[in-house]
Amino acid sequence: NSPSGDTGDAGGTLRVVLAQEPPTLEPCEASLTATGVVVRSNISEPLLERDPGSGELRPLLATAWRQTAPNTWTFDLRGGVTFHNGQPFTAQDAAFSIDRAVNSDLQCNVDGYVFDDDEELGLEVTGDTGLTVHTGAPDPILPLRLSFVEMVPRTTSTTAKVREPIGTGPYAIESWETGVAITLRRNERYWGEPPAFPRARYVFRSEPSVRAAMITRGEADLATTLNPEDATEDNSVAYPNNETTALRLDGREAPLDDIRVRKAIGLAVDREGIVGTLLAGLAEPAAQLVPDGVVGFNATLRAAPYDPEAARALIREAAADGVPVDRKITLIARNTQFPRVAETAEALQYELAQVGLNVQIQMADTAAHLEYQLRPFPVDAGPVALLIMHGNQAGDAAFTTSQYLRAGGPQSTFGTPELDARITEAGALSGPARQDAFAAIFAEQNESVAQYVHLAHMRGLLGRSRAVRYEPDSATGDELRLAAVRPAAGEAR
Amino acid sequence: MTSKTPVPARRARWWTLLGRDRFAVVAAVLLGLVLLTAVLGPLLIGDRAVRQDLRASLRPPSFDHGFFGLLGTDVLGRSVLARLVDAAGTTLSVAVPAVLCSLVIGATLGMWAGFHGGLRENVAMRVADVILSFPSLLLAVVVLYVFAPSVGNIVLILAIARIPVYLRTARAEAAELKSRLFVDAARTFGATSWPTIYRHILPIALPTLLTVATLDFCFVMLTESSLSFLGIGIQPPEVSWGLMVAQGRQYLQTAWWIAVLPGVAIVVTTVSATVLAAWVRLATDPAQRWRLTLPRRARPTTTEVTA
Amino acid sequence: MNAAATTESTSDTTAAVALEVDGLCVDLRTPAGTVRAVDQVSFSVRRGRTLALLGESGCGKSITAQTIAGLLDPIAEVAGGAVRVAGTDVLKLSRSERRRLAGPVLSIVFQDALTAMNPVQPVGRQLGEPFRIHRKLSRRAAREKAIELMETVGIPEPRARARSFPHQFSGGMRQRLLIAMAVALGPQVLIADEPTTALDVTVQAQVMRLLRELQEEREMALVLITHDLAVVAEQADDVAIMYAGNVVETGPVREVFADPRHPYTRGLLDSVPEHGVRGRPLHAVPGSPPELSAVPTGCVFQARCPKATDLCAEQRPRLSTTGSSRSAACHFPEELSHA
Amino acid sequence: MGTFLRKRVISSAIPLVFVVLGVFCLARLTGNPVNLYLPLSATAEQRAAFSAEHGFDQPILVQLGDYLGQIVRLDFGTSLRTDQPAAEMVLTAFPATLQLAAVTMLIATLGAVLIGCLAAYRPNSVADRISSFLSMTAASIPDFWFAIMGVLVFGVSLAWLPTSGVSGGPEVWVLPIATLLIRPFGVLVQVVRGAMVAALSAPYTKVARSKGASEKRVVFGHALRNATTPALTVAGDLTIGLVNGAVVVETIFGWPGIGKLMIDSILQRDFAVLQAAVLLTAVTIFVLNIVIDLCYALLDARVRQVVPA
């Protein structure tokens, strides 16, 4: 007689609870976490995908691809695939989808995030299954970039975003009751292995403890981002989510313009304490902006030790040189960016105060936080230490460095010409050379730039009831593949 | 008052009246304690409210960790006791000025509007309507994002948002009282509007306004806490009870003391304030004061004959 | 209903005492301590007769009336004595038993007509309420009764006005409505506390005529509290004069007015302006009544009495018979009458 | 009555204009939403294009003029976030809030009247003290705290009620309503009690007793009606508070109401939706105020008109 609640009955329906309702299900916005978690690989699919474990690219709607010229890539598409509306999937659709996402004026999130904004791709269709893509400049990672473009039928509007998209994925949209739930139904004509659950239903709860309660109570099977204090072995599972937290120091403003002060901050932070206590062990101290698995990760870098004495010494030294170390530094963090973000900010504030810095916390909402995160930065903000969380979904350090480390990078406050040069250089390389070049860049930032004080490589907590089997991976936060969820052994569904 | 007749004991002293109401005594003592804590507490606790010790995170209340460990620690290993004490000051310094500001502004405007009537009344009431139908959260977000979430700004928002409540109450009272004969009488002595309001309207409207204010005192604390719930309240490392409840809510299952204790502090303070306000209401009303002066034994319960 | 039935059985003796107040004492618990506002008050009214209760303002008339009606403010407490209505001591009755009496047996008209009606109920409803409570009439029937009553007390167009609210009536009309409400069930005893103070003489005459008619019709005993000696003279059969919580003199109006036996009564009668010539100071009793908390042990009037002796200071005079049906609480009643 | 209503409507329409203006300007103060809606790496030209498309680059007065023009045409704009018409989003969300508010206020008022009367009947008695204490405590409990406790206790530990959500039987209403209820209920009990104490010592209750009216009749027949006016004022203010959005409850229980919509719109700088939502709630409050005034008039003939005989 257990009340069924919002998530519908358990039999045959996979019940998922999300932290927020997706604003849209538009496939070209799938790189937004809130949208992608429903859309990607469930409703629509890209040509290929990156294996979150190995970092290798795997075929999806394309069976093979190769670089046929420096500026040209060719893809062989899978045949016999149909959209939810019964239309067959052809190279025409693929070309249309790429064109729609990258070249149109829809202002999709992929456009610009994985592609440069002004980049125009030339698309050429050969038969039903052949697609050739021409790029302006040689692009060694074009397939990786294209793994963010979801395939939609030609009939999709190019002028407006769609609310209930049609795709080729294992599930199709059945209904979307605004504010209440999104229901998906199994695509019986799916080309791949059919998913186990005939239905899936997403509901939205922004309070983490309620999400946890729903799992515990058996009202939901999966729940995104739980808080560590609500997590038990029975209701959740941890997974590395590719996110890295760091303090970005605005090196244009005194006293943060002095590298000794920046380095002192690095030494003042008790990463072990923060990771062990605040983040409940669901993280690892970080020494760079990308986690292991991303091309360019430098395995030799070690996080700075917790050494308040050394930090104090550095600050004294700077003060002696006339650096105004007691100027107020604003520590800006974003509400609900990650569990216990407020506490983390408080810990940082306290630890920095301990070494003699004057730090004030300001919690901001996403919009306000973005004002500080993105160029052009607010004027007259004074010295800002911004608590950021960076997730490199693409698996290549190029995305990180161009954004965060270049002197003029959109999310970077300053840099050095040498570093900029090395970033440009590394971007053109491929293979082990690329890996080494980026690894060296991360080492260099820590050594001579120190714009970032890295905190931790984060891990997420996925709420998972005992009724289902599902192993989250580093992509789970962005795409929750329902097809990979199976009923727990012994449970007949 | 101006004229004192040498007849003692006709008017019971207020502490005698207070003494007659056990609940009011308890409430007064509790409120006094809260006030004392807010004023003197910070001297006693030093930096204990902010001193972190990540190794002492989430200790339950116990006698094992000294005075400051009595009520346990929060996730950053800070003493909950010290934080409660520290928060008392912040909480009161938000709630009291906010309530006072809205009370003073709202009541003054309301009495003025109600006393004069006509256009002035209409304008004041429409202003109240505007504020009332305005989402105060939007105001909060704007002020707090545009002007940074300082205690002063929070006070400002809470005060503005609550002005209509007093304005309406005071206006209703004043509109009713202005047609009373004793107000006319005051006019025949030549008293102008403000002295009349001060002498005749205010004393009668005040108990009602005070009751509203104590209810509001609680409302303000809760709103401040809701702002913290939405992340736009008091900013750490400053701490208020509302912020403690808001932050501690996540730990309700694992570390109840973080959220429950400040919640209890809010409840105790507001309940005490209300009990005291009820007492003030009785004690200042000559027609009701007998309820306090009667010997407790024979205190009749209704107006029916007691024989 | 029961009470009404008992009424019938006792009504054969016309001269039966309808209301008897016997040694009534009422205490007030003021902030300064307990004071006695009504002290050993005794009087009685027979059926169909009117007793006027006279006295200095503040001497406890309203409190006595409210005690009889069982509607004292909680600050007051009955300290002793009995109030017998048709033989039963109403002070000893339980609440529900009292409720059964209130209306059909004992009724009261309050001093303050302006606030005594419920401002949010139409008057028809309020007038019909006694019928709804005691006769269990339907709403409709009670309304009809109310309209009849309004007609009796001379409200024009009663059917239309039954729907009006109290504020839509003038002071005189409201007073009449209150009286109508009080006499709705034909009570055996009616207490009227200054029913005409706020009214001008023409309306006062109407009200008084109304009361007299009702009294004749229903053999009602009336306790009339007023300051107006002329009204007393015209209206009442007997009079009881109170001073500082004590009854100082009782007797038939004519006799008392013609030949007062208590110096206070005398003073009161002398104060009537009719006696004086315009411009000449009125004859007033000098001084003021004692404070309730400091009533002297002896005669309550001693401080203002021209004839007070040591005896007056020591001993409180008892209300003792001074004529065929009269009594006065004075040590020297005869002297006064010959003065 | 007709003139009364007409005048009231006209004079209340002016605040409505101010609310619209105020929300518009305040919303713009929170900054250009371009960062939220464009990719992190969007170029300056893209940002400019976005601003131009939504008119954010215009002087605020021009924007305001455009907006007012739109409103007159009953066009409330399109959501930046979902690309849906703002009016549609607001109208879908509003009934959920209204239902919650209506049920809550109904229960709170009835309950408070009952308990307030009982408490006032014997002022300072034990029952009075207990009910006052409980109602005060109820009024000062933080609502989100209460909500989460409710979820944990009744949803998880006892498993009597669903933890959250809107679809399902009547049981999904229990926790949200209970959470919303506590404060209005506590406040109303206090107010009703105070008004009843006053009404029960008014002379007309004495008169009613002199007619032999039972205590029940005195309390409910005479005093209550007179005590309604202050209670109505407060109940009105509380209802207005609920209509303005039960943000906390809607957030915690996933109740798709206007409060959550509003806070999301604020956080997402979704101006069109915010403005439409505020306009709708302001209109509702405006209607509510008039209804309250009418209630006054119905309850108390003196308000309607003063016609001495």
Next chain:
Amino acid sequence: MPDTLLEVSGVRKTFRVARNRLTALDGVDLRIGRGETVGLVGESGCGKSTLARVLMLLERPDEGTVSFAGVDPFTLRGKELLAWRRRVQMVFQDPFASLNARMTAAELIGEPWRTHRDVQPTAAARAARVRELLDLVGLRAGDAERYPNEFSGGQRQRLGIARALALEPELIICDEPVSALDLSVQAQVLNLLAELQERLGVSYLFISHDLSVVRHVADRVSVMYLGKVIEHGPAEAVFDQPLHPYTAALMSAAPSLDVSGSARPERILLQGELPSPLNPPSGCRFRTRCWQATDRCAAEAPPVVSREAHEGLCHFPLAAAAASA
């Protein structure tokens, strides 16, 4: 005739009631001489209190003029007005409503001094004066700290009188000052008023329905009916030889203390209710209740008839002898 202190001529006052206009005062003339007492009688609701309120500047008349010692008080402002306020005071009709329930007797009596600080500048003087005033009206010094609800109706009225005396005015408007008082206190109060008049030359407008009291105190009497003064003249003349049938009815309705019950003249009992001031009868206002009304009374407004200083408004004034018949 003493020189004029207050002169009222043609005062009209209407109130808005719903959509109608209620004429409370319809062209009232009145004159009060220095050191004189003018009695004002009339049925309840005829506008006596309204006139008093106009004289106290609590209501502004729609038409007509008020002149106090030659100046129109409605034109005064600021200090001049304040000075004027000192000269004219009022005792209110309703002792329950005219006293603020939250002030003690001493505060109530001393209230005028809070505006007129120069009258009793020191606290000690004020306290002493309060005691004096309490004593004057027959209350005790111990009553100073009591609140109105602890007083009986008559005691409250005395507070009102004491308060009106606090500023030692030249004119006191007494609106039913003694109706709630018992006779002995009434006598005290009336004596007090008379004494003040003698000593200080205070003038009174004395509104009352107790004809015997009016007769005792008034030099001249005005009789009002439905917003109009229908008769005025020296007290003896009006009482003994009324011109207007309404005055005659009023006199006859007054109860008398004469317990012998023999010489009582037949009472003239008026029929019907006071007509509504919202819709007053045409012609003579009294015609609906007058036993000698004719068609003429409905058609024409009655003329002024006078008998020396005694004037009335009636088509068929009563003969001098008719009054005692």
